[in-house]
Amino acid sequence: MDDECHSHADPSNIYKGAEHCFSSCQIVEKIRHSKILLIGVGGVGCEVLKNLVFSGFVNIHLVDLDTISVSNLNRQFLFRSEDVGKWKAVVAKDRITKLCPWSQITVSVENIRSKEFPLEFFKQFAAVICALDNHKARLYVNEVCAFAQVPLFETGSTGYQGQVTPILAGSTECYNCEPKPQQTEHIAVCTIRHRPESVEHCIVWAMYLFDVLFGNLEDSNPLSDEKEYKVSHLAREWTFEDGARKTSTEQEWENMTCERVVNKFFIEDLQFVESLKKDTLSSLSILNIPTQEQLRRYLLNVDTKYSVEDLKLEEQNPHQLVWTCDKAYEVLIFCLKQLLRRWKESKSALTFDENDTISLAFVTAASTVRASAFDIVAKNSFDVRGIAGRIIPALSITNAVIGDIVVFQLLRFLSGTCMKDLCNARLSQVSRPRPRYLDEVIITPEFIRPPVAECIICHQLLLVTCDARNVTVRQFIEDGLKKQMNMEPFSVATDVGYIIYDSEQDCEVPVEAQRIDKSTIAQLQVEEQPLSILDESGVYYRGWIRHQCDVSLSIERIFSFGDD
Structure with a gap:
């Protein structure tokens, strides 16, 4: 424009x-x-x-x-x-x-x-x-x-x-x-961000990383600004102008390259994302990041611990277990070494192929580590291969x-x-x-079709208006749900699983129940967010507590509303 x-x-x-x-x-x-x-x-x-x-x-x-x-x-x-x-x-x-x-x-x-x-x-x-x-x-x-x-x-x-x-x-x-x-x-993958929300996002990120390191890097790649980590670029860093290597052995060059890649994309970047979690409501899990000593031990041991044949057997088994984070780091380093050797032999860009054992294992390992950092359930290599073949651009x-x-x-x-x-x-x-x-x-x-009869959003909404600083949970239950709505609530909880009322808890954990009952809505910080309400008859409702200073407690059922 x-x-x-x-x-x-x-x-x-x-x-x-x-x-x-x-x-x-x-x-x-x-x-x-x-x-x-x-x-x-x-x-x-x-x-x-x-x-x-x-x-x-x-x-x-x-x-x-x-x-x-x-x-x-x-x-x-x-x-x-x-x-x-x-x-x-x-x-x-x-x-x-x-x-x-x-x-x-x-x-x-x-x-x-x-x-x-x-x-x-x-x-x-x-x-x-x-x-x-x-x-x-x-x-x-x-x-x-x-x-x-x-x-x-x-x-x-x-x-x-x-x-x-x-x-x-x-x-x-x-x-x-x-x-x-x-x-x-x-x-559909529109953007690979710092906050993946599904294992598919982690897998796509791992495929992009493969292209950054070994493939033909395109501007549409979300990681294209990390082009200094391309293997072709790293190889020049470890080589003098006359062609002699700055490192003494091929293995030392492989280890240094693997260490640099893992430190950048799987340690430093994840620590950076951890620092951003204050900007979002969803928090990261405790990062399972290896120490530098562990990383060097992985570098020395993976060649004897893993083989292409073993990884091929795993990818053919739909019932294989999802790799632990430690195993994912080990497989990641093993695959990095294998791909480095493959690139060194061909001297040309590598293309990701979900049917290639090493390429698939690399993406599986990388996505597993990333998923673990974001508390996302990872997939085994059998499932990753199916997902990787279905990516389309925006x-x-x-x-x-x-x-x-x-x-x-x-x-x-x-x-x-x-x-x-x-x-x-x-x-x-x-x-x-x-x-x-x-x-x-x-x-x-x-x-445009009419609402589905079973849709809770279209038929079972309760709007609660009250002074959240003064109304207690007990008043909300007794004076609101029971008296105003003629309900017998069984439980009330937030979407993140915080239970603010449970009829069985009154008997099983009376001390905790009394503490919550006496707390105000504002003290529990459950206003201005959706609530799940289940009554004794098994009917689910969705509730929303709206804070309004001049209203003591009012609950209304939201029905169909028309155009103004």
């Missing part, structure tokens, strides 16, 4: 276009005064932000916790090479504000699950657009929008596929209504189309179209360069 071309953008022309398009002058006022929350400023988010501003929206709030990496630059057009390492939301705001000075964009560099965003925060927006690539975060946004009774536009893209889904919980099918498969045909063209559709749907909604009369949009891959017939389209509209 050319900055000069848009440096004097005139919003009056934009509003004239909107008024002409929707044959209504009211749409202009809606656009001018509607506050929009955009969560996620990645591939789709950049496109959405640009479209919102150039559609005339003035008040936009951005929420994103990520920083810009080199791999973002080929598809997230708001970012430049000089922005690498900076916060996405901050850079996006600065660049858009430069293009459109009349826009009023605010930024939050926070986890969307943070208590910095209470329910009242969401209620101020005319609509929420979710452009996240994290399943758990999307579930959370879906739920909090249901409690806040705010329209949600859910977006996503995977390769050539994408979707836009307008959601009004209780009136339309929500993100929670349709169970998401645990394992899809493809695994595409900027898909993001652009999805960004266009979601803003158009938002404009239709603000112009007076009911959410139920909008449509889901599915973007599908077309194998030919262009449609063969006029009626062949790549964007498929779908009627």
Whole structure:
């Protein structure tokens, strides 16, 4: 996008276009005064932000916790090479504000699950657009929008596929209504960040590391800024200009190279990520990092302890145990040595092949170490091979189309179209360069379905409003759930497993139960977050405690809500 071309953008022309398009002058006022929350400023988010501003929206709030990496630059057009390492939301705001000075964009560099965003925060927006690539975060946004009774536009893209889904919980099918498969045909990887959330992210990171060390490094590789660790570069460091080696033996060169790689990517980088855990709600496990003495012992022993034949037998066994972290470090070093020798013989870049025993073992070991650091359950080499063959890239063209559709749907909604009369949009891959017939389209509209009867988000929401500093857990249970809702609660717990009420605990652990009963909601810090409530009849509810100073205790059941 050319900055000069848009440096004097005139919003009056934009509003004239909107008024002409929707044959209504009211749409202009809606656009001018509607506050929009955009969560996620990645591939789709950049496109959405640009479209919102150039559609005339003035008040936009951005929420994103990520920083810009080199791999973002080929598809997230708001970012430049000089922005690498900076916060996405901050850079996006600065660049858009430069293009459109009349826009009023605010930024939050926070986890969307943070208590910095209470329910009242969401209620101020005319609509929420979710452009996240994290399943758990999307579930959370879906739920909090249901409690806040705010329209949600859910977006996503995977390769050539994408979707836009307008959601009004209780009136339309929500993100929670349709169970998401645990394992899809493809695994979409938009960014390899410092905070992986699944074993697939760890495996993809390990494959990228393979290319950094031994393969042909591309700019789209998230680790491309670590090119000084390419084996070809390291080999030059250990060689004089006349070709003589700085080290006395080939084995010494291998050991020094392995030690440097492991120290960088599996010790120093993990320690750095550990230092960042204060920026996110999810914490790292205790790092199982070897000492330098252990590392040197691994370097000396792995050649006699492991063989290619043994690793090949393991990869063919679907029931093999997941490697321990210690074994993963040993196999990692063994594979590094084998790959170094292979590279030295060929003197050319190596290509990752999931059917090659050493390549697969390297990725399995590297992903196991990384998964352990983030408290993620790792996979054995049999499973890793299946996952590694299903990686597909994110595409900027898909993001652009999805960004266009979601803003158009938002404009239709603000112009007076009911959410139920909008449509889901599915973007599908077309194998030919262009449609063969006029009626062949790549964007498929779908009627919005009603809520699923079993969906707890659409049918079983309890909004609790109280002065969290004064209301105790016992008052919440007795005066709220039992008296106001005629319930017999069995248990109440947070999503992280903290039990604030258990009817059986009153008898089994009376001292602890009394301590919690007498504690206020604020003292337990369970306000402004979802709660799971189970009553004696076996019915599950989802609750949310909203702090409000002037309300003693009030609980309301949230039913279907319509368009304003």
